Amino acid sequence: MAPLHIDPERSAPPDEGRRRFLTTVTTVTLATAAGAMSLFNMIFLKPRVIYGSSSKVRVGRPNAFPQGSYLDLPAARLMVRRDGNRFAAISTVCTHLGCTVRATDVGFDCPCHGSTYDQQGINMGGPAPKPLAWYRISLTPEGELEVDKSDIVPFNTYLEVAS
Amino acid sequence: MSVHEVVVPQSINENGGLAGFRGIHRRIWNSVFRKPAIPQNELEHSKAVADNFFLHIHSAKVHDRTLKFRTTLGLGLLSFFMFIILVVTGVLLMFYYVPTPAEAYNRMLDLRGAVFFGDILRNLHRWAAHAMVLLVVLHMVRVFLTGAHKAPREFNWCIGVVLLLLTLFMSFTGYLLPWDQLAYWAIVVGTSIAGYAPVVGKSMQFVLLGDYSVGGEALLRFYVLHCVALPAVLLALVGAHFWRIRKDGGLARPHGNEEGDSSNTKATVSHMQPGEAPSFERFPARAGKTYGLMCVVERSSPATKVEPECQVQSWPAALNRELALFVISLLVLSIFALIFKAPLEDPANPLHPPNPAKAPWYFLGLQELVSYDAFWGGIGIPGILVLLALLAPYLEWRKGGEGVWFHRSRSAANWMFLTIMLTLGILTIIGSLFRGVNWQFTVPW
Numbered sequence: 001m002a003p004l005h006i007d008p009e010r011s012a013p014p015d016e017g018r019r020r021f022l023t024t025v026t027t028v029t030l031a032t033a034a035g036a037m038s039l040f041n042m043i044f045l046k047p048r049v050i051y052g053s054s055s056k057v058r059v060g061r062p063n064a065f066p067q068g069s070y071l072d073l074p075a076a077r078l079m080v081r082r083d084g085n086r087f088a089a090i091s092t093v094c095t096h097l098g099c100t101v102r103a104t105d106v107g108f109d110c111p112c113h114g115s116t117y118d119q120q121g122i123n124m125g126g127p128a129p130k131p132l133a134w135y136r137i138s139l140t141p142e143g144e145l146e147v148d149k150s151d152i153v154p155f156n157t158y159l160e161v162a163s
Numbered sequence: 164m165s166v167h168e169v170v171v172p173q174s175i176n177e178n179g180g181l182a183g184f185r186g187i188h189r190r191i192w193n194s195v196f197r198k199p200a201i202p203q204n205e206l207e208h209s210k211a212v213a214d215n216f217f218l219h220i221h222s223a224k225v226h227d228r229t230l231k232f233r234t235t236l237g238l239g240l241l242s243f244f245m246f247i248i249l250v251v252t253g254v255l256l257m258f259y260y261v262p263t264p265a266e267a268y269n270r271m272l273d274l275r276g277a278v279f280f281g282d283i284l285r286n287l288h289r290w291a292a293h294a295m296v297l298l299v300v301l302h303m304v305r306v307f308l309t310g311a312h313k314a315p316r317e318f319n320w321c322i323g324v325v326l327l328l329l330t331l332f333m334s335f336t337g338y339l340l341p342w343d344q345l346a347y348w349a350i351v352v353g354t355s356i357a358g359y360a361p362v363v364g365k366s367m368q369f370v371l372l373g374d375y376s377v378g379g380e381a382l383l384r385f386y387v388l389h390c391v392a393l394p395a396v397l398l399a400l401v402g403a404h405f406w407r408i409r410k411d412g413g414l415a416r417p418h419g420n421e422e423g424d425s426s427n428t429k430a431t432v433s434h435m436q437p438g439e440a441p442s443f444e445r446f447p448a449r450a451g452k453t454y455g456l457m458c459v460v461e462r463s464s465p466a467t468k469v470e471p472e473c474q475v476q477s478w479p480a481a482l483n484r485e486l487a488l489f490v491i492s493l494l495v496l497s498i499f500a501l502i503f504k505a506p507l508e509d510p511a512n513p514l515h516p517p518n519p520a521k522a523p524w525y526f527l528g529l530q531e532l533v534s535y536d537a538f539w540g541g542i543g544i545p546g547i548l549v550l551l552a553l554l555a556p557y558l559e560w561r562k563g564g565e566g567v568w569f570h571r572s573r574s575a576a577n578w579m580f581l582t583i584m585l586t587l588g589i590l591t592i593i594g595s596l597f598r599g600v601n602w603q604f605t606v607p608w
């Protein structure tokens with residue numbers, strides 16, 4: 001076996017460089033892994049399956065709704081409005097901080113911080129920043145009205161139902 | 164030869180058979196403590212404190228100023244004791260609690276009516292939580308008014324700010340758990356506030372609730388936050404907070420002579436600022452020799468030749484006071500828990516918010532702000548206040564007034580701080596007493 005020859009002038013710098021390279025590679029690898037893990041953990045917390053109530057609510061047949069009135073459906077936190085043969089679904093969730101508004105003679109009141117809305121759900125007073133939401137309402141094949149609470153439509157959007 | 168004949172049988176005897184039990188209690192004891200059972204002198208006291216895992220959070224000796232009641236008013240320690248009491252009572256409550264909308268409220272009723280000692284534990288837990296919020300705020304006020312947030316303690320102040328936020332978040336997640344009306348509507352309003360945060364608001368709200376509306380998923384999430392995630396972070400930060408106190412050289416106290424002249428204390432007294440308590444320079448920069456057993460700080464160490472006339476032994480001086488304070492606080496809290504029941508409103512009813520729907524007292528200042536404008540009241544102003552609090556010690560960088568109540572050179576800072584705190588206090592009082600149905604202004608009398 002040939003004697004091990006160490007040339008101090010040649011071996012020192014490559015060793016330095018190799019260390020620096022390995023340090024960089026290790027640091028970048030571990031940092032990437034840590035970053036990815038944190039990101040995945042954060043995404044993990046964002047649910048993909050909603051176990052709670054479905055965003056679609058069936059509210060009944062069109063002719064069950066009296067003409068020209070609001071029907072409050074507290075469990076769904078919305079009300080259905082009928083104007084002739086036109087239907088609309090308006091949220092009863094206060095746009096300020098989410099309390100449930102109550103119908104009054106002139107519109108709606110929120111008990112939490114005193115916001116007021118008119119009959120259309122337009123914010124008239126108090127801290128509420130915008131009108132009550134209007135939801136998409138459609139007719140199912142079985143002839144029932146269905147409200148999709150995840151689908152907010154422009155103000156004054158009605159569904160025409162042929163009678 | 165005769166010596167061997169005596170010694171060998173004896174050693175066999177000691178290591179074998181029942182004789183091995185002789186003196187075992189002493190061997191067990193010594194393996195645990197490695198020290199005399201009860202330290203007899205100053206050296207042994209110091210060693211006991213330094214070597215014991217649970218005691219070594221103290222330095223062997225402390226400045227006697229640290230132990231003066233008027234230095235701290237005991238507020239930091241009391242906050243910590245409340246935390247301990249909350250952990251113990253909280254873990255016990257967990258044995259009965261079920262975090263589902265169907266069960267949670269019933270379990271509260273069970274704790275109140277059926278479970279032995281259940282109501283007392285619940286009362287203790289609730290009142291300790293209220294007390295902790297109050298004490299942590301007061302502790303912050305005392306730290307500021309004594310200038311103890313200034314260099315080199317800026318970062319510990321920042322840890323403190325985070326501890327305050329965690330304390331508030333702990334109580335917010337906690338009062339959700341009974342799933343009564345207060346709980347339900349507090350979380351509706353609270354998570355809606357989070358929804359107003361710029362950019363991330365809506366997804367933060369969604370992640371907090373685990374759903375688009377408040378329900379079982381939200382309850383489960385808040386339960387995990389309240390019982391595991393937040394206390395773990397809080398405990399870790401309390402550890403860091405205590406560690407920093409020692410690394411920053413113990414509690415803030417007035418500077419002695421800045422040049423590090425270790426000659427004696429009289430020089431210090433003559434350099435005293437008017438209104439400053441007499442101080443003794445314990446960590447002169449140019450000290451030749453240092454004590455080994457004291458808390459070690461970077462840059463400087465306590466010098467020999469300076470008479471340790473104002474050092475006292477942590478054991479017994481500090482430990483006795485801490486024990487006394489703990490016993491007194493537990494006693495007061497227990498009496499309170501025996502007399503006053505923790506509130507429980509009607510079961511959560513998603514259809515009808517109570518009117519007025521009020522948060523607990525410490526959030527009513529926030530609720531008052533929010534009733535003017537959701538973004539500014541719930542995100543903007545609180546955000547600015549937290550930022551100001553974090554920056555305060557860095558803005559107030561000029562030396563002077565450390566460890567002195569209402570030091571003259573700091574009166575501007577103190578007035579600003581007190582103005583903010585008083586404003587928040589007044590808002591809290593308005594929200595608590597002067598708001599009625601539909602959040603209309605009313606008078607309580």
Ligand code: HEM
Nearest residue numbers: 235239240242243303311312319320323324326327414415
């Ligand atoms: C969970 C909450 C907290 C606990 C358990 C806690 C505990 C303590 C304890 C035991 C001390 C020793 C001195 C004393 O008792 O006053 C202390 C000192 C200190 N705390 Fe806190 N604290 C908490 C929150 C805060 C907050 C909210 C702040 C400020 C924003 C803060 C800033 C400080 C500072 C700067 C010191 C050093 C004071 C000095 O050197 O005189 N802490 N803390």
Ligand code: FES
Nearest residue numbers: 094096097110113
């Ligand atoms: S939630 Fe309706 S006014 Fe605040």
